[in-house]
Amino acid sequence: MSPQPRMVTSAERLRRLLALVPYVASRKVVGLAETAETFGMSERELIDDLNLAWCVELRAPEPYCPIDLSYEDGEISISQAESIARPLRLAADEASTLLIALRMLAEAGADGDAVARLIAKIEGAAGAAGAVSSQISIQIDRPNARGLTATLDAALAAGKRVHLRYYVEGRDEDTERDVDPMRILVVDGRTYLEGWCRRAEGVRLFRLDKVLKADVLDVPASVPADAEPIDVDAGLFRARPSDELAVLELAPDVHWFAERYPCESITELDDGWLRIALRTPDTAWVRRQVLRLGEDARVVAPAALAAEVHDTAAATLALYD
Numbered sequence: 001m002s003p004q005p006r007m008v009t010s011a012e013r014l015r016r017l018l019a020l021v022p023y024v025a026s027r028k029v030v031g032l033a034e035t036a037e038t039f040g041m042s043e044r045e046l047i048d049d050l051n052l053a054w055c056v057e058l059r060a061p062e063p064y065c066p067i068d069l070s071y072e073d074g075e076i077s078i079s080q081a082e083s084i085a086r087p088l089r090l091a092a093d094e095a096s097t098l099l100i101a102l103r104m105l106a107e108a109g110a111d112g113d114a115v116a117r118l119i120a121k122i123e124g125a126a127g128a129a130g131a132v133s134s135q136i137s138i139q140i141d142r143p144n145a146r147g148l149t150a151t152l153d154a155a156l157a158a159g160k161r162v163h164l165r166y167y168v169e170g171r172d173e174d175t176e177r178d179v180d181p182m183r184i185l186v187v188d189g190r191t192y193l194e195g196w197c198r199r200a201e202g203v204r205l206f207r208l209d210k211v212l213k214a215d216v217l218d219v220p221a222s223v224p225a226d227a228e229p230i231d232v233d234a235g236l237f238r239a240r241p242s243d244e245l246a247v248l249e250l251a252p253d254v255h256w257f258a259e260r261y262p263c264e265s266i267t268e269l270d271d272g273w274l275r276i277a278l279r280t281p282d283t284a285w286v287r288r289q290v291l292r293l294g295e296d297a298r299v300v301a302p303a304a305l306a307a308e309v310h311d312t313a314a315a316t317l318a319l320y321d
Contacts, residue, residue: 016041017049024069024078032074047071098122103209117167148214149184152193155216156181162195165213166206174212175199180221187232194230196223203227243279246286246305250274251296257289275300287312 016039023038024030036046050071069078102119155162166175177199185192190207197204245264250257252272267275280286283305290297290309299306 013049013052017052020049021078024076029075029077032071032076035076050076095122148208148211149191151214151216152181152184152208155221156184158216159221161198161217161219161221163215163217164206164211167210167212178217178219179204179206180223182223182227182229185232196221196227203230205230240279240281243281244283244302244305245277245279246283246302247275247277247300248286248290249298249300250276250293254293254296257293257297283308291316 020035020039024035032043032046036043039046041049050069069076071077099119099122102122152162154160161178161180163176163178166177167173168175177197179193179195179197181193181195182203183194185194190209192205192207193211194203194205196202248257249269250273255274258266258274258276261278263276263278265277269275278286283302286299287305287308290299291312299309
């Protein structure tokens, strides 16, 4: 006897439809059985959903244009659904759950390089929805985590220099650098090594969850006498006068960006957008953030950065032609 189908609420079915349309539209043609298995439903339930989507009329690409779909010969195709073809964004609970799980994987000894990259990308894409997870500190009692902290503690106690392989989120790359340790501190639930970075010739903070490897060198640490500890009470990220000033405009849906990153000024515009000014040592980082925000952000200045964003977006879109 086949099991009775589970009752599905209207809200659940709506969420399923909003995920189903972008899934099919982005793949052009997909198998009926494969799609049903992906969404955890029977083929009969999938056909019912497709029949419902058939009844939907959208304002784009033309006013009140019905979605064009077919599911003949076991294959599904959808078109004329551009206005809802963008994948759904993560809700706050979904983003937080995913990020917390990834941080647990990192703490449990998963591939630190890959997990750190994935966390950085999800944090960037989730925006404010992922901010909640940063308030939660995750610590798992395991030899690897204790080993890294013990290694750095030993270097501090012995006054030795350390060699770090460190993942830099802003440039999405691994770096090698020698650091003279100064102290270990916890800020906002995350543990950092503060030290004099020989590569940057300055005091820097290194998040331990982004340290891929740490080796104690048989070289005495030599922190310059004028090196001052970072005042973490004033914020971890502080701009330098030499940094580039970038001016951006943000749509209402991405106002969280102005809260997440330190801005020199924030101005409310008449149309609900925000104009923000922030300094950065790396305009490539700003370019990546604006491209992730898509149509919800635009660069006002500098002109060279606006041109870079435009050219990169145009080149990306050309790949779909």
